[in-house]
Amino acid sequence: MNPPVRLALALVFAWGAAAPARAAQVERVKRERSVAVTGSPAEPLPVVRVAHGTPTVFLFPAAINRKTLTFDETRIRVLDAGERSVIVQPVADLPEGERYEVGVYFADGRAPSRAAFVLITDPAEVDLRIDVTRPESGGACPDAPPREPKPEDLVLLGLVDKEGITVTPIKSHDAVTQGFVVTRAWAYRGKGWVLADMRIDNSAGQQPWFPREAVLTGRSGLPLRARVVREEDGAIQAGGQGRVVVVAEVAQLNASPVFTLEVVGDGRTLVVPNVRFPKLGAGGGQ
Numbered sequence: 001m002n003p004p005v006r007l008a009l010a011l012v013f014a015w016g017a018a019a020p021a022r023a024a025q026v027e028r029v030k031r032e033r034s035v036a037v038t039g040s041p042a043e044p045l046p047v048v049r050v051a052h053g054t055p056t057v058f059l060f061p062a063a064i065n066r067k068t069l070t071f072d073e074t075r076i077r078v079l080d081a082g083e084r085s086v087i088v089q090p091v092a093d094l095p096e097g098e099r100y101e102v103g104v105y106f107a108d109g110r111a112p113s114r115a116a117f118v119l120i121t122d123p124a125e126v127d128l129r130i131d132v133t134r135p136e137s138g139g140a141c142p143d144a145p146p147r148e149p150k151p152e153d154l155v156l157l158g159l160v161d162k163e164g165i166t167v168t169p170i171k172s173h174d175a176v177t178q179g180f181v182v183t184r185a186w187a188y189r190g191k192g193w194v195l196a197d198m199r200i201d202n203s204a205g206q207q208p209w210f211p212r213e214a215v216l217t218g219r220s221g222l223p224l225r226a227r228v229v230r231e232e233d234g235a236i237q238a239g240g241q242g243r244v245v246v247v248a249e250v251a252q253l254n255a256s257p258v259f260t261l262e263v264v265g266d267g268r269t270l271v272v273p274n275v276r277f278p279k280l281g282a283g284g285g286q
Contacts, residue, residue, distance in 0.1 A: 028122070030054065032129040037115045039135045045101065045118045051126040052093045055079055058086045060106070060115065060132045067227045068105040068114075074251045075100050076119065078225070094121040106134075154190075161191045166278040170196065173272050179206035180270045183241070189277045194253070196246045196261060196275060200236065208235035209265045214246040216259040216275070224248045228263065235266065253277065 028051055035046045050056050066081045075094065079087040088102060103116030115132055154160040170185035185198040194216075202209050214226040226248035236242035244263060261272040 028054070028124060028126045030128040031125055032131075033127065034131045034133050035117070036133045036135060037112050039112045045116050047099075048117045048119055048130055049122040049125050049127045050076075050088060050090050050094070050119045051121055052090050054126045054128060055087050055089045056127050056130065058088070058115075058117075058130045058132055060084045060086075060104075061134050062110075063107040064115070065105045065107045067229060069102075069227065070104070070249060071102040072100050072251060073222070073225055073249065076102060088119070090119070090121065094119065096121075159190055159193065163191065163280045165190045166280060168276060168278040170198070170272070170275055175270055175272075176203075178268050178270055179203040179209075180268075182270075182272055185272075187275055187277045189253075189280060192251065193247060193249050194277045195248075196272075198244050198246070198272075199241060200244050200270065201241050202236040202238055204239040206238045207267055208237050209268060210235035211244050211263045211265040211270070214248075214261065214263045216246075216248055216261055218257055218259050224250060224259075 031049070035048065038045060048056065048058075061084075063083050064081075064086070069078065069081055069086065071078060071088070075091055075098075077089050077091060079089055081087075086102075086104065090100075094100065098120070100119045101116055102119060103114055105114050112135065115134070117130075166189050168187045170182070170187050172184070173182040175181070179202065181201040181203065183199045183201055185196060188195040188197065200211075211228045211230070214228050216224040216226055218224075226246045229245040229247060231243040231245070246261065246263065257277050259275045259277070261270075261275045263270040263272075
């Protein structure tokens, strides 16, 4: 068993041992089982049973791209995401009939390229460990580049609807003590998602900086975990500039929410206050 898998299992057992027993709650039967990734969009997603008091670990047969992990942060927590594992736990037991998807792409690009599951709560059983299996395929053709995204993809994927995309500027920000300057930034809002697109200067004399994760904290409610997407490979060098995109999936927001954005990287954290996402409207920038 490789070290990432051992670490994931150790975390699961540690969380499970720390969870207080509830005398009034009937003990669920804990299961460990194998689940196959669907090979076609027409196939129904496999169902995984989760419970508030028990972390569920997914062990993957190949490395995953953690930046592509998607889930509803209002109902599901990701306790840990490793090279080949993800540990999830619902914020509370999911009501009967509610189903939430969690998905992630494999890093190698081979088909099937994405592993996705539907999470439910079962009063009698809970899945403690899911060993993910992946159907064999011909693999990805090394000579065929990935298809460029097209405008219609946004509509077909449900990321844009009749309300369109709205955009507002984010003020330039000097984070002198952290060694950063945000020179240009825009806040986007679409159907079920928000995005901050920033140009960041790493000040001269600082260490190279690679942004790895981000959190949006509002004036009320739980913080939103966001993923970081880079336009360039590698760290932002001292005296250099890089483009950093922060994306968060959201079920519901206030009309014009204001957040503090924290981008965590190697050794330093960039804090950008007063990030105001726009109101949803009838398309177009503001």
